[in-house]
Amino acid sequence: MHKIFIRSFVSSLVFLFTLTVAAVAKDVKAAFVYIGPTGDHGWTYQHDVGRKAVEAAGFKTTYVEGVPESADAERVLRQLANSGHDVIFTTSFGYMNPTNKVAKEFPNVKFEHATGYKREHPNVSTYAARFYEGRTILGTIAGTMTKSNVIGYVASFPIPEVIRGINSFTLAAQKVNPNIKTKIVWAFTWYDPGKEAEAAKALIDQGADVIAQHTDSTAIVQIAEKAGVYAFGQASDMDKFAPKAVLTSVENNWGPYYVDRVKAVANGTWSQKDTWHGIGDGMVVISSLDSQMPADLQSKVKKLQADLASGKVHSFTGPIYDQKGNLMVAEGKTADDGMLAGMMTYVKGVEGDIPK
Amino acid sequence: MRLPLRNLECLWGEEKLIKIVKRDQPSRAIFFLTPILAIFLTLVAGGLIFYILGFKPFEALKFFFIVPIADNYGLSELLLKATPLCLIAIGLSFCFKSNNWNIGAEGQLTFGAIVSGGVALLFYDQEGFYILPIVILAGAIGGMLYASIPAILKTYFNTNEILVSLMLVYVSKLILDYLVVGPWSNPEGFNFPETRQFSDSARLPLLFEGLRIHAGIYLALAAVVISWFIFYKTFLGFQMKVSGFSLKTAKYAGYKGKKMIILVFLISGACAGLAGVGEITGPIGQLHREVSPDYGFTAIIVAFLGRLHPVGIIFASLVVAITYLGAETAQIFMQIPKYTGQVFQGMILFFLLASDYLLFFKFKFIGSKK
Numbered sequence: 001m002h003k004i005f006i007r008s009f010v011s012s013l014v015f016l017f018t019l020t021v022a023a024v025a026k027d028v029k030a031a032f033v034y035i036g037p038t039g040d041h042g043w044t045y046q047h048d049v050g051r052k053a054v055e056a057a058g059f060k061t062t063y064v065e066g067v068p069e070s071a072d073a074e075r076v077l078r079q080l081a082n083s084g085h086d087v088i089f090t091t092s093f094g095y096m097n098p099t100n101k102v103a104k105e106f107p108n109v110k111f112e113h114a115t116g117y118k119r120e121h122p123n124v125s126t127y128a129a130r131f132y133e134g135r136t137i138l139g140t141i142a143g144t145m146t147k148s149n150v151i152g153y154v155a156s157f158p159i160p161e162v163i164r165g166i167n168s169f170t171l172a173a174q175k176v177n178p179n180i181k182t183k184i185v186w187a188f189t190w191y192d193p194g195k196e197a198e199a200a201k202a203l204i205d206q207g208a209d210v211i212a213q214h215t216d217s218t219a220i221v222q223i224a225e226k227a228g229v230y231a232f233g234q235a236s237d238m239d240k241f242a243p244k245a246v247l248t249s250v251e252n253n254w255g256p257y258y259v260d261r262v263k264a265v266a267n268g269t270w271s272q273k274d275t276w277h278g279i280g281d282g283m284v285v286i287s288s289l290d291s292q293m294p295a296d297l298q299s300k301v302k303k304l305q306a307d308l309a310s311g312k313v314h315s316f317t318g319p320i321y322d323q324k325g326n327l328m329v330a331e332g333k334t335a336d337d338g339m340l341a342g343m344m345t346y347v348k349g350v351e352g353d354i355p356k
Numbered sequence: 357m358r359l360p361l362r363n364l365e366c367l368w369g370e371e372k373l374i375k376i377v378k379r380d381q382p383s384r385a386i387f388f389l390t391p392i393l394a395i396f397l398t399l400v401a402g403g404l405i406f407y408i409l410g411f412k413p414f415e416a417l418k419f420f421f422i423v424p425i426a427d428n429y430g431l432s433e434l435l436l437k438a439t440p441l442c443l444i445a446i447g448l449s450f451c452f453k454s455n456n457w458n459i460g461a462e463g464q465l466t467f468g469a470i471v472s473g474g475v476a477l478l479f480y481d482q483e484g485f486y487i488l489p490i491v492i493l494a495g496a497i498g499g500m501l502y503a504s505i506p507a508i509l510k511t512y513f514n515t516n517e518i519l520v521s522l523m524l525v526y527v528s529k530l531i532l533d534y535l536v537v538g539p540w541s542n543p544e545g546f547n548f549p550e551t552r553q554f555s556d557s558a559r560l561p562l563l564f565e566g567l568r569i570h571a572g573i574y575l576a577l578a579a580v581v582i583s584w585f586i587f588y589k590t591f592l593g594f595q596m597k598v599s600g601f602s603l604k605t606a607k608y609a610g611y612k613g614k615k616m617i618i619l620v621f622l623i624s625g626a627c628a629g630l631a632g633v634g635e636i637t638g639p640i641g642q643l644h645r646e647v648s649p650d651y652g653f654t655a656i657i658v659a660f661l662g663r664l665h666p667v668g669i670i671f672a673s674l675v676v677a678i679t680y681l682g683a684e685t686a687q688i689f690m691q692i693p694k695y696t697g698q699v700f701q702g703m704i705l706f707f708l709l710a711s712d713y714l715l716f717f718k719f720k721f722i723g724s725k726k
Contacts, residue, residue, distance in 0.1 A: 031688075037695070064687050066694050068649040071639035074568070075433050076684050083688060093548060094644060117546055157645075158537055160547050188533055344547050355537065 028266040030054055030258070031085040032063040033076055035092035036191050042216025042235040043190065043252070047091045047114075049236075050254030057259045059266070069094025074102060081106040087265045089258065090114065093159075100124055110270050112261060115161065117341070122272050127257060130278030131161075132168035132340070133308045134250030135212070136315040137286055137301055138232050139172025141247055142180075142210040144297050145230055149179045152203025152211040154220055156190050158354045160343045162214050167347045168315040169212055174349050182350045183208060193219035204229055221246050237287040248301075249287040256282055276337065280309040316340065321348045375720040382715045390714060391661050391668065394707035395675060401703055402696075411692060419689050420682035420700075432567035434677050436639065439569075440465070440631035440648070442673035443576040444655035446583045447627025449664040450620040453587070454596035455603060458621060460506065460521025461628040462652025464499040466528040468629020469636050470535065471498025473643040476558040476636070477540060477551055487557040492575075492633050499629020500622045502528065507621030511614040517621075525652070536643055550644040560638045572634030579627055584666040596620065628652060649680075657705045676701060 032051045036044040044065065051061050062085060067076050073095050080088050081102055087110040090099045096116035103111045103121045111124045119126055142151050151173060155162050170182045183206055185199040197219040200211055204223070210230045213220045218241040224231035225242035233239060233249025257275065264270040277283035286305055289298050307313035316335035320328045322345045329335050335343075346354060402420070403413035424430050444461045451458040472495030479487045506520040536549045545552075560570040587593040595616055599606040606613060635647050658676050662668030683697025 062688055062691075064684055064694060067684075069644065069646040070649045071436070071568075071635055072649055072680070072684075074639060075681075076688075078429075079684065079688060094550075094646060096548075097553075097642070117548075157533075157549060159549060188530070342546050355534070 027060065028086045028262055029060045029062065029084055030262045030265075031080040031088045032061065033067050033073070033080070033088065033090045033092075033095060034063060034065040035069070035094070036066060036216065038063070038065050040191055040216050041218050041238065041241070044091070044216075046235045046252040047089070047254055050258040051089075053255030054258045054262050057263070059262050067095075074098040077102040078105070081109045086110065087112065087262055087270070110261075110265055119272055119274065125261075125272050125274065127275040127277075128161075129252055129254075129283040130276055130315075131250060131252070131284055132164045132315050133278040134284045134286060135165045135169040136172040136308065136313075137304060138212055138248070138250065139169040139174075140176055140301060140304060141232075141293065141297065142169070142212060142230070143173030143175070143177035145247065145293065146173075146177065146180060146210045148207045148209045149177065149181065150207040150209065151180055151182050152200070152206070152208030153182050153184045154196055154199045154203065154211065154213040154215055155184050155186050156215045157188060158186065158344075160341060163346065163354065164340055164343045165214050166350060167320075167343065170347055170349050171316070171320065180349070184350065184352055186355055187215050189215065191216045193217040196220050197223050200224060200231075201227075218242075233287065239287065239290075244292075247290045247293060251285040251287055253283055253285045278308065279305060280311065322346065323348055323350065375722055376717050377720045379716055379718055383718075386714050387663065388668070390711040391663060391672070391708060393711050393714075394661070394704055397707040397711070398700060398703045401707075402700055405696070405699065406692070409692070411690060416686060416690060416692060419686045419692075420696075421678055423689070424678060424681035424685045428564075429567060430681065432564065432569040433681055434674065435569045435573055437677035437680055438670075438673040439573050439576045440634055440651045441655050441658045441676055442669055443572075443579055443631040443634070444628045444652055445658040445662060445669045445673060446576070446579045446666060447624035448655055448659040449583065449662075449666070449669065450586075450596065450623045452600075452659060453664050454599045454616060454620050456507075456510070456617055456620055457518045458503065458506065458521050458624050459518050459656065460503070460523075460525050460652070461624065461655055462648065462650060463521065463525035463528040464502045464625040464628035465632040465635075465648050465652045466525070466532055467502035467632075468495040468499035468625075469632030469643065469647045470528070470532055471495060471501075472629070472633045473551065473554075473636050474535075474540070476554040477643075479558055480552050480555055483555055483557045485557070487555070488560070488637070491558050491637060492630065495629045495633030496626040497629070499625040499627070499632065501625070503621040503625025503628070504618065507618045511617050532643070532647070533645055536645055540643065542642075551642050553642045554637060558637055559641060560634065568639050570634070570638040572630075572638050575630050575634065579630075580666045580670060587666070592616070592619070628655075631655075654701065657701055661704060661708055676704070679704075 032047060034044040034047060038044055038048040051063055055061050064076050067073055077098055089112045091114045093115045096113055096118050099111050099113045100118050100120040103124045107123055113124060113126050115128045116126050153166055155166060173180045183203055185202055187195045187199045189195050196215045196217050200220040200223040203211055204227045211220055211224050212232050213234050216235055218238050221231040221233060221238050221242035224245035230247050231245045233246050235252050237249045237251055239246045289301060314334040316329060318329035318333045319331040322328050403417055406413045406416040425434050448458060448461055472491045475494040476491045505524060506517045509515040509520050510517040536551055540551045541547060542550055542552045560572050563569050595611045631651060632647060636643055654676060658669060658672045662672035679697045679700040683694045686692040687694040
């Protein structure tokens with residue numbers, strides 16, 4: 001009897017010990033790899049806001065900022081995977097191949113790659129936001145607020161993501177004001193305040209009185225503020241940088257997704273998926289509307305926002321024609337995700353050619 | 357506040373305690389000691405910065421300079437990072453020694469990468485032992501072609517090579533942008549700005565399984581040996597040295613200056629082009645917008661820190677490479693902003709230039725005259 005008692009006592013101790021070890025092992029650590037500085041008030045800044053939400057949810061996080069998309073990305077990823085991180089978010093397109101490469105070597109670590117399409121291993125997921133929905137709202141505002149009927153648009157790189165944004169913006173603006181023209185300046189950078197400011201100035205000189213941007217710094221809204229034209233914040237609420245110029249901002253809200261995915265890792269329910277969320281799921285958020293906008297425009301925008309969220313309205317509803325007048329989407333149809341993902345032609349009303 | 361000033365006057369004023377004297381000849385010992393002094397001062401200043409930022413200075417320095425290279429993987433990464441820096445700096449030392457200020461190694465690297473990447477893409481679905489040598493050669497030729505532009509403009513049109521070579525950096529990056537976005541983008545890549553992956557035959561072989569260090573390091577080592585030979589054992593090396601000291605003397609001696617200018621630019625461009633080849637056929641394996649994190653510019657620091665001496669450049673490239681790795685480790689483990697790595701690189705160059713003062717001047721202690 002005595003021996004059995006001791007044995008069961010010891011085994012229960014061992015059992016308890018394993019339980020505690022298991023509980024400790026469940027302390028999930030998440031890592032984030034950023035392309036820019038956390039203080040860019042744009043793309044990286046918003047990812048870092050998302051990271052802070054993960055911290056607030058009780059998980060430990062690490063981040064590395066300013067990681068170039070060169071051969072260095074792979075080293076940073078491997079180091080993070082090697083130092084006890086359970087899930088790694090790689091937040092720039094150029095990390096796609098390194099992410100998949102390192103994921104192969106660390107099958108127990110989950111990888112989440114933003115804006116990419118390669119999921120070569122079961123531990124790689126991809127996620128992106130339907131920013132074009134936000135640009136439908138911006139286009140509606142721009143088309144209504146412009147007096148010169150020339151709208152400027154500072155674009156970064158000619159990739160589908162950016163072309164899609166230009167198109168959805170222009171289509172929405174045309175709907176409220178058929179006479180508008182969208183002028184594009186390609187900055188060929190995601191973040192370079194100097195270049196972005198130059199691009200904005202060039203557009204204002206060409207008569208644009210509303211400037212939209214698909215680059216990340218606050219330089220453009222600040223130039224707009226000085227020149228007395230309207231602008232929109234990109235990625236984060238940029239109202240405080242240019243209170244008169246900024247009519248609203250399209251915010252990237254990664255927090256809920258990040259918390260969700262890290263929790264899934266903690267619960268063991270994480271599985272590979274491809275996420276593309278928009279206004280409806282709260283990944284794209286429209287900041288508060290500026291009081292300079294007339295009341296009827298404000299209510300129109302609010303309704304459009306609700307309709308985009310519910311799916312009643314789609315940003316790309318036919319008929320849509322390209323610059324040459326060819327039909328892209330037939331009347332009554334909407335563009336499917338495949339078409340959106342590879343969109344490389346301008347719609348009618350956009351000026352100039354896509355740099356090739 | 358009067359007292360300290362008076363003390364200073366004791367040191368520097370009429371009745372000098374220490375006198376600064378110009379050296380008759382730059383000291384050779386100091387010439388090789390100042391880089392070490394610069395590194396030491398950088399460590400002290402870096403520790404101070406960490407302290408001010410609220411980090412434990414010694415722990416931070418440990419994560420910066422020791423932890424990243426504490427295992428084989430770290431050492432391999434160090435060599436991987438140092439290889440392009442060393443290669444480019446060796447090339448630059450040819451230019452700098454002979455008074456040719458080639459600031460555009462980054463552009464020559466990029467153009468070398470473009471040409472060799474283009475050749476590699478031609479063979480994307482083929483295998484064969486002959487592919488890699490062609491790809492490497494193409495990269496060297498690309499770098500040489502690109503470096504010949506500022507060289508020819510300088511020799512025949514008397515343009516300033518600093519400006520021309522620097523501006524060409526941005527031109528090369530735009531060409532690369534154009535190619536990876538447009539004609540060379542991966543047809544299956546959803547129009548994202550990148551090319552196909554190169555075939556395995558176009559990739560530099562890895563030296564060890566599981567580590568990223570590749571055969572490109574042999575190119576760098578060969579460059580070191582060859583450059584040492586040229587600098588110290590050939591007439592060309594002597595010509596470069598004389599032109600470096602005084603262009604007038606070189607002309608008076610009847611050296612063919614123009615030929616030499618073009619030659620040093622070609623060598624420099626070839627080295628930078630090879631560094632580009634090493635990046636795209638080594639760890640990256642394709643062309644995209646960012647083939648180099650400004651190696652071409654950082655190599656300028658490496659060249660001067662290494663005193664334009666082949667062996668010095670080896671050490672300098674290792675020192676500068678570790679500032680990159682250290683910055684990442686320090687951010688992962690201590691949440692120190694990663695940009696401190698660049699601060700370290702800047703400080704090394706600053707302290708080196710500052711301590712060069714000692715090359716030409718010396719402090720002489722003389723008793724007070726009382």
